[in-house]
Amino acid sequence: MRGQCYSRLGELCKTIGPRLSGSDAAENGIAWGVNMLNTYGFDSVYTQPVWVPRWERGDKESLWLHSTVFTKELKTGFPADYNCEAFTEQELKPASKYQLQACVLGGSIGTIGVMKGKIVLINSWSELDSLGKIGALKDKIAFYNRAFDESLLNTFAAYGACVGQRFSGASKAVAYGAKAVLVRSMTNRCDLHPHTGVMGYADTNVKIPAMAVASAVANMLESLVQKDPDLEVNLELNCRTLPDRLSSNVIAETKGSQFPSHYIAFGGHFDSWDEGEGAHDDGAGCMHAFEALRILKAVGYEPRHSLRCVWWINEENGLRGATEYARLANQNGEVHVAALESDRGGFVPRGFGVDSTLWQHVGQFKSLLEAYNIGALEKGGGGADIGPLKKANAQVGLVSFIPDSQRYFDVHHAETDVFENVNKRELELGAAAVAVMIWILDQKDYPEFAE
Amino acid sequence: MRGQCYSRLGELCKTIGPRLSGSDAAENGIAWGVNMLNTYGFDSVYTQPVWVPRWERGDKESLWLHSTVFTKELKTGFPADYNCEAFTEQELKPASKYQLQACVLGGSIGTIGVMKGKIVLINSWSELDSLGKIGALKDKIAFYNRAFDESLLNTFAAYGACVGQRFSGASKAVAYGAKAVLVRSMTNRCDLHPHTGVMGYADTNVKIPAMAVASAVANMLESLVQKDPDLEVNLELNCRTLPDRLSSNVIAETKGSQFPSHYIAFGGHFDSWDEGEGAHDDGAGCMHAFEALRILKAVGYEPRHSLRCVWWINEENGLRGATEYARLANQNGEVHVAALESDRGGFVPRGFGVDSTLWQHVGQFKSLLEAYNIGALEKGGGGADIGPLKKANAQVGLVSFIPDSQRYFDVHHAETDVFENVNKRELELGAAAVAVMIWILDQKDYPEFAE
Secondary structure, three states, X not given: OOOOHHHHHHHHHHHHOOOOOXXXXXXXXXXXXXXXXXXXXXXXXXXXXXXXXXXXXXXXXXXXXXXXXXXXXXXXXXXXXXHHHHHHHOOEOOOOOEEOOEEEOEOOXXXXXXXXXXXEEEOOHHHHHHHHHOOOOOOOEEEEOOOOOOOOOOHHHHHHHHHHHHHHHHHHHHOOOOOEEEEEOOOOOOOOOOOOOEOOOOOOOOOOOEEEEOHHHHHHHHXXXXXXXXXXXXXXXXXXXXXEEEEXXXXXXEOOOOEEEEEEEEEEEOOOOOXXXXXXXXXXXXXXXXXXXXXXXXXXXXXXXXXXXXXXXXXXXXXXXHHHHHHHHHHOOOEEEEEEEOOOOOOOEEEEXXXXXXXXXXXXXXXXXXXXXXXXXXXXXXXXXXXXXXXXXXXOEEEEEEEOOOOHHHHOOOOOOOHHHOOHHHHHXXXXXXXXXXXXXXXXXXXXXXX | OOOOHHHHHXXXXXXXXXXXXXXXXXXXXXXXXXXXXXXXXOOEEEEEEXXXXXXXXXXXXXXXXXXXXXXXXOOOOOOHHHHOHHHXXXXXOOOOOEEOOEEEOEXXXXXXXXXXXXXXXXXXXXXXXXXXXXXXXXXXXXXXXXXXXOOOOOHHHHHXXXXXXHHXXXXXXXXXXXXXXXXXXXXXXXXXXXXXXXXOOOOOOOOOOEEEEOHHHHHHHHHHHHHOOOOEEEXXXXXXXXXXXXXXXXXXXXXXXXXXXXXXXEEEEOXXXXXXXXXXXXXXXXXXXXXXXXXXXXXXXXXXXXXEXXXXXXXOOOOXXXXXXXXXXXXXXXXXXXXXXXXXXXXXXXXXXXXHHHHHHHHXXXXXXXXXXXXXXXXXXXXXXXXXXXXXXXXXXXEEEEEOOOOHHHHOOOOOOOHHHOOHHHHHHHHHHHHHHHHHHHHOOOOOOOO
């Protein structure tokens, strides 16, 4: 049988599509997944019920400029950063309702009708504080514009340095009287695709709407607001939070021959944002885990520990699936000796992040891994969905699958995270890398865990 | 100034497009390149005249099935290998002229009108010989169908194992009386894009037409010919070879401060096949070299040796540019101490192939290179365009730039080798890697070369 992960990811992306927690699509996708996994003859395939939050975008949101400014059309078409610098040079043309490429951030409240306001450019937390203290944000729209540091080779480091403005920007700005926030998209590219992602409110009574703007739009707004401090934008958001809904984690399992009650869990998250198709984030991780379990079975390998491919639900905006998974493992006495997470996309594999408890063991296989170009080992393994297992028992060894990171934030949480942007061979090599690592983890005895 | 290689590659691909040696487009591209390079203030920018062969595709070629067989439509659309296996399952539908995705191989003669013939499946040279010896190829169309070994992690190794059937298939088959050849496209993918490339005739009087068929079409033909050994195909090729034409290598140069008559040359080839836009092959290599020279200047680096960004002409079907470059270097007493070639696409950099004469020197910088994820050093450097320098003087140290190879043969010599399939950040990182390596090569003293 040929590799299955690419065609299965295609089915998931093209027949189910985006699958935000609590959506009908997520539930349809879970049913598809269980049916699909059942065709491969694993020892068992089942779901774990989990209540998940249900936030909805509603009707498509809008952000537009007021009519007193003029612009040329923003250039559209792919790839926009072919001549991105031009965006900041644009003059405004007459338009009574000039739409900008922007999207609501996950978890935001909606506006009541149209909100209009002046925008205040903010490049850092200290700038927020100094502007806030002199009252400059009062009744204004805070525009967080900190860009990725492109000199960081690891794009996740660039993301980590900026994502605070997306998650906490609203709660911090509201303390200074702001009435909404715009946040520059979390991406390396300069283009016209807004990138969504989760934001959160502090425990205050006041919540304000929050949007992401495409990076090229952010450049343009930066330029415009410097020329015209009275620049006004209009926004209309129709999102809302509904009551929680019952959803599921999905599990496919192969029983261990020597330590059947000791588990090695590996997987990704099944939910995705409602832009794109969740192809890289994290359809790829789910397919890596499924294919790894399939490969090990196909080659006739009999695992010593029980192996679990897990598709956790609700990583993007709640982590309810992972939390419930760890709670049930503890309640049911399912001893987890190790866990691996793949949540960095379906790109060409580079190596693994490895927990200190596993460092010595995995290190023995470094030359094997290097022979397959997957020998880049970094100290420290982990991930959102396997974190709760570690929290419950510090002895659990965690591993992060690390593919090349250069293209990830081109598509992350954006309408471009679609199947067409996944490369078959890169995805398959990732699945093979995960299979190899699960085999390595299965070779270890874990005497620290009582049988 | 921001990185320039991506936007310049965009201009090359979108305003010039494909630029086969001897074409008007190649000459327009050279003029564009000289103008472009002149805007960056290098010490000198100039061309080297070179006579190049001139082979033309002519009117679009055709390959079609005869009408007595039936098929469903081949599925089109991207990405085809989402459900590639389906292609081999197709039944044929009524069609008097059923077009197959195929293209002429570079250097082939044309047909005189339409050629019709039965096809004979050949999977290896030994199969060719055994079928040939019993007369099975007499007046038939040899169909070479050896596929890439996908288990080879280095896709260039898979290419190397198959490309002989493309280059020599016609000359070997004609010895057994074949009247044409079809060759499976050189690619990892199963899709509907034919991949061209150079073929050659032996010094015999008989030349026969040669075409590449898309890999999915090859799968289908394999299946069909096994069901129906009398399967006939029709082909019509309109290509021809014209007299040689005067073209040029393009050079941008920075004079060395300590060893001005000692040169480090680095570049790629400017010509491309006439499918696609030559974006990865080898627009990327040309842009790597240009950007590396620009970066070193932009940071104020004063090179010890003279640095030359070279865009060689006619790598794809003649190597005239590289041959003339080496001849002129020798004639003009331009002592080349080292040379680097980038001709593996604009993908994320991995490392370098390094000549034995440079191994020790470059090895001293391994930890620096590893810090930038470009520390994978392989013994043996070289490349088609820098080979003639080495042939002239075995002491010249050669370096190959090695990016990740997984996606290269998806697009190589096909209509998909377009700018949209180049990633900005991957291209820029490649250029930075080349700049670092040129800096490393410039640090070495080369006492073996007399000043």
